[in-house]
Amino acid sequence: MIDAIVLTPNVHMMTGALVLLGSIVALIGTGWAAWKRQQFTALAQASLILFQVTLIIQVLLGIKLLDQGLGPLQLFIHYLGGLASLGFCLLFYWLPIKKDVFKSRAAAGVAVLSVVFCGDDLCHWQYIRSRCRLKAILETSGVFFAIRSSMKLRKDA
Numbered sequence: 001m002i003d004a005i006v007l008t009p010n011v012h013m014m015t016g017a018l019v020l021l022g023s024i025v026a027l028i029g030t031g032w033a034a035w036k037r038q039q040f041t042a043l044a045q046a047s048l049i050l051f052q053v054t055l056i057i058q059v060l061l062g063i064k065l066l067d068q069g070l071g072p073l074q075l076f077i078h079y080l081g082g083l084a085s086l087g088f089c090l091l092f093y094w095l096p097i098k099k100d101v102f103k104s105r106a107a108a109g110v111a112v113l114s115v116v117f118c119g120d121d122l123c124h125w126q127y128i129r130s131r132c133r134l135k136a137i138l139e140t141s142g143v144f145f146a147i148r149s150s151m152k153l154r155k156d157a
Contacts, residue, residue, distance in 0.1 A: 007064050015058040016118075022051035023085070023118045027111040034108035039100030044107055051114060052089050055082060085114040 029047030033040060059082055092110045097103040 002064075003067075005064070006068065007061060009065060009070055012058065012061045012065055015054070015061055019051070019054045019058050019082070019118055020115075022047075022054040023111065023114045026051040027108070027115050030104065030107040030111045033104045037101050038104060040103040040107055044104065048089065048092075048107060048111065051111075052086065055086055055089075055118075058082060059086070081117040081119070084117045088113050088117075 026047045030040075030044045033044045062079065062082070088110045092106060095106075097106055
């Protein structure tokens with residue numbers, strides 16, 4: 001039954017955008033606790049778990065695409081980035097960290113490394129932003145307008 005399901009690479013790209021969003025949420029959740037020198041809170045742990053769930057879903061979709069023969073469309077470094085981020089999370093939970101503040105800082109370090117290694121998913125954000133109706137909402141929000149304006153100024157200079 002699962003073998004009969006056919007996925008397009010677009011599903012994997014959209015999931016990559018969710019992974020990037022999850023990694024940023026994990027960075028904010030764990031970074032805040034580390035910045036305030038608090039213990040590893042339930043909110044920080046929930047943000048890290050949310051990131052891991054999105055990453056596992058993307059890995060499973062990537063395996064399905066490999067099974068369909070669509071693996072050559074992705075670069076090998078793309079797979080390493082996702083699996084390295086998952087490895088950092090596994091290492092964090094496997095190591096027995098006793099001190100609460102150090103555990104909070106270690107979780108923030110895992111989140112930073114995950115954002116760095118999932119950075120190739122930025123191209124997924126560009127893809128979704130250009131393909132969805134969300135583009136108009138994002139551009140009118142002012143965030144992309146400010147970025148685009150600064151980029152135009154750099155080109156003119």
